[in-house]
Amino acid sequence: QKEVEQDPGPLSVPEGAIVSLNCTYSNSAFQYFMWYRQYSRKGPELLMYTYSSGNKEDGRFTAQVDKSSKYISLFIRDSQPSDSATYLCASGYSTLTFGKGTMLLVSP
Amino acid sequence: DADVTQTPRNRITKTGKRIMLECSQTKGHDRMYWYRQDPGLGLRLIYYSFDVKDINKGEISDGYSVSRQAQAKFSLSLESAIPNQTALYFCATSAHKQETQYFGPGTRLLVL
Numbered sequence: 001q002k003e004v005e006q007d008p009g010p011l012s013v014p015e016g017a018i019v020s021l022n023c024t025y026s027n028s029a030f031q032y033f034m035w036y037r038q039y040s041r042k043g044p045e046l047l048m049y050t051y052s053s054g055n056k057e058d059g060r061f062t063a064q065v066d067k068s069s070k071y072i073s074l075f076i077r078d079s080q081p082s083d084s085a086t087y088l089c090a091s092g093y094s095t096l097t098f099g100k101g102t103m104l105l106v107s108p
Numbered sequence: 109d110a111d112v113t114q115t116p117r118n119r120i121t122k123t124g125k126r127i128m129l130e131c132s133q134t135k136g137h138d139r140m141y142w143y144r145q146d147p148g149l150g151l152r153l154i155y156y157s158f159d160v161k162d163i164n165k166g167e168i169s170d171g172y173s174v175s176r177q178a179q180a181k182f183s184l185s186l187e188s189a190i191p192n193q194t195a196l197y198f199c200a201t202s203a204h205k206q207e208t209q210y211f212g213p214g215t216r217l218l219v220l
Contacts, residue, residue, distance in 0.1 A: 100150035
């Protein structure tokens with residue numbers, strides 16, 4: 001079992017929808033939780049970063065971590081076609097372990 | 109200019125050839141990483157270096173070697189390329205004791 005599990009999708013939503021992306025992790029030692037966004041043929045770019053349970057908000061994006069259930073979520077409000085990308089969750093304590101990524105398609 | 113650059117951006121090579129992928133960064137970060145990305149398998153760590161004198165194997169180091177020539181430069185070598193090393197390769201950097209990593213644009217490698 002991979003240490004970070006993520007549904008690969010694709011997830012298709014209409015513009016304006018609320019998107020929920022989820023990951024689970026198995027290693028209790030993991031202290032850092034991140035979300036990266038990757039456009040086609042580009043490198044991953046850091047979207048959100050947190051190290052504690054709870055919510056962290058940045059504009060239309062909210063990252064949520066529940067350490068008790070080892071669950072990581074990313075919510076996107078008012079989704080836009082420009083949000084269409086692959087979203088990678090990552091977790092770790094000295095190096096990062098990445099999920100396989102979820103492809104999101106937001107249609108106009 | 110990009111903070112993390114990778115050369116070449118695309119490369120086609122033949123089985124058995126030696127190939128080197130290079131990564132340079134202007135972010136002043138101590139830590140550097142090499143990943144490969146395959147469809148359905150996600151990003152997997154090959155090697156990482158926390159400073160110039162430190163080299164560590166990652167999840168999938170077999171068939172690869174690295175060299176940390178300077179704080180800003182980290183090279184990945186395939187001593188004898190094989191077709192299942194066809195993948196997208198990414199270099200990443202992070203600051204000392206910081207876990208947030210910043211990625212380069214990637215090198216697309218095809219081994220025939």
